[in-house]
Amino acid sequence: MHKLVGIAMSAIVAVASVVAFSARPEPAFPPTQIKSDKLLVSGIDVNASGAAAAGDIGTVLVSTDQGRTWHPAKTSPGGESVESVESALTRLHFVDASHGFSVGQDQSILKTEDGGKSWTRVHVASDRAEPLFDLYASAGGQLFAVGAFGAFLESGDAGRTWNAREIGVEDAHLYGIAGRGDKLLIAGEQGLVARSVDGGRHWTTVPKFYGGSFFGALALSQGKWLVYGMRGRVYISDADMLSWQEIPTHLNAALYGGTQLRDGRVVLVGQGGAIALSDPGVQSFATLHAGARGSYSDVREMHDGSLLLAGETGIAVDKAILNAKQP
Template sequence: MRQLTGYAMSAIVIAAVAFAFAPRQPAPLAVTQILADRVQVNALLSTDDRLIAVGERGTLLTSRDRGHSWQASEVGGGRAATLTGVIALSPQVLVAVGHDGWILRSQDGGQRWQETHQDASLGEPLLGVWSGDGQQVVAYGSYGKFLVSTDAGVHWTAREMPGDGAHFNGLDGGSDGRQMLVGEQGLVLRSSDGGQQWQQLPSFYNGSLFGVVRLSASRWVTYGMRGHVFTSGDFGETWQRIDVGSDQPIYGHARLPEDAGLVLVGAGSRLIRLDAQGNLVAIDQRQGLGTLTSAVGLNPRHLVVAGERGVYQGAQQRLASASQEQQP
């Protein structure tokens, strides 16, 4: 009898061990738990009806309620490379870029993404993407990498650019063909014909420039390392520095709706407000937001920001937001 009892106990133990180590499919995490407080966000985009956030390890999130809740997008290609930029070619067609020359395209407003380009052999990141007409798209990045698509991001070809292989960090332009591209070591390239020909402008700053903004055909703003901000009123012929009272780098910007100006964001949770002419309006130091990399203006008074602390902030797990009061 004792022998039978011993066999029975052994069988129970074996069954328990087998169950404990048997492979099982874990229950899926709720979308609001996807690295909400740990993922770094590198770029934000606001479309007609949603927000898009992209970041490290292939993060792609969408929100339809102004950032209060987020849903993970379906990404084709099975990669987890860091994403650095995203734009909307139309309300439905979006393009995102990132490390390893990775380019993704969505045709449903950001719910599902398909890979259209990738080059892991070089390991060179794309750092931004831009389009002036929704059809011709450029993606740019490290070591002078510059890719062009003429079919809204479906196919891509490389183009040689001036700049001696310097990193390209930011690009902006308009429908009149005037564009400006900035990068490391104070590099500024200018085009007057929609990017067909580029002219390298004389250097006026020895550090890296991370972004450029077109305020009008003549008036431009660029920013970068050590808190440097410059404005030009003659399409880059001359530049004037704006003193923002800090040497912390500036990484991103948001244009406020209704021609309400511009907000620059960067290290130290700093927000720098400029008016529509590029004049300094205000400087704000937020608490607990860490380094900010990106921002979008939902309206002239409401700015949404993101960066190293992710897209969810505080106990409510929501996007960090800051009210920007209009100046008289």
């Protein structure tokens, strides 16, 4: 009897060994999904074919159905010495229907030539951890990117190569850049505002009119300029960018992103989910939300009139907020 048990056990072990070491197909795992409502998203923009959003770990998401669904875009290092595109991205801007750029940590700059479906890194400085915060493309083809500790990069060949240059603000973080024609405006920390009237060749700082940091700048369709930042502070200037007037927002939350709508109104978003909406003449702001939820970092108007919001809790689409009563 004991002999039969031993033979049976030996057979079981032998069969188990054959199964364990025999070739068999890899187990089927579901594809990794990046959920748009779970990812930290810092920059968004809209083009003719849809929208794209950039955020944590070098992720770019794209949507072609007015922001209802999102899927990852293809990203590539763009160089044999670079293994992956993992630097957090801070801003994304389309130049036209096909071309766009995103910037981020390690002075990373990604470029798309197919409307956002695929992105290639065209610049990176891995030895410098400082991020880039914003970029601007002029009508003449010049590209500019700004970032921490006075970082200022420019490209004159459609973004294929980038060169760093000092513009006299090396100790300040530069958070936003905007432009119109040959005029450019940079907004930065501790109330820094710098302007150029010759296409970015020369820069001068504007006499300080506020001591807190500005996190963004807009070139408005009315020929005016707008900067926004800490404690809900918003200032507007005429074409000269020299004299600035505060527009109260009745917010005490930092404002991180903004856009001008097709009807002339301006939407600003920020800390704790704060949202402020101006009148068409941008003379006053109404508070649509004062805070107490995840912060928003950027905002755009979709083609169907809905509002696309990006921030700590990913991407959200609001179809009703733009119908709020104007201030």
